[in-house]
Amino acid sequence: MDKTDIGILKALQEDGRASAQQLSEKVGLSAAPVWRRVKAxxxxxxxxxxxxxxxxxxxxxxxxxxxxxxxxHSANTVENFERSVRDAxxxxxxxxxxxxxxxxxKILVESPEAYDRFLHRFLFNMxxxxxxxxxxALREIKHEQRLPL
Structure with a gap:
């Protein structure tokens, strides 16, 4: 990973649908090498x-x-828990x-009642x-998807 790769990643985090041409303008490299870097x-x-x-x-x-x-904290207990989490x-x-x-x-549900159903269906039976x-969470103060590259 070099400075150009980081620049490409930053640009894609801002607009994941940016074309190779648009990315090339942001990082100062022609479109073909930018495309190869993205594919890599x-x-x-x-x-x-x-x-x-x-x-x-x-x-x-x-x-x-x-x-x-x-x-x-046996391997079996942890593996079963992690597998169940991945499936929910x-x-x-x-x-x-x-x-x-x-x-x-971090759990997303429609309502406190939906969370209660999730607890009883999933966590309490595990x-x-x-x-x-x-x-x-009462309100969201910050929600950022972009990594601080």
């Missing part, structure tokens, strides 16, 4: 895909966070964390969970 970053996994940024509040989704503590569409993000809990989940603590 896609192939290596630096660029993982392109998608529309949807305003969650405009489609009726609220944000909840769940702090999860496991009963045991309501969970947008999951982090293994330090502190009083083991995992932090073996190996010792404790779940919920944090309700």
């Amino acid at each position: 970053m896609e192939a290596s996994g630096v660029i993982q895909g392109y998608s529309a940024q949807v305003d969650r509040s405009k489609v009726g989704l609220g944000c909840m966070f769940a702090q999860i503590s496991l009963e045991r 569409p309501e969970i947008l993000e999951c982090y293994a964390v330090t502190g009083d809990s083991d995992f932090l989940l 073996p190996g969970i010792r404790q779940t603590r919920t944090i309700v």
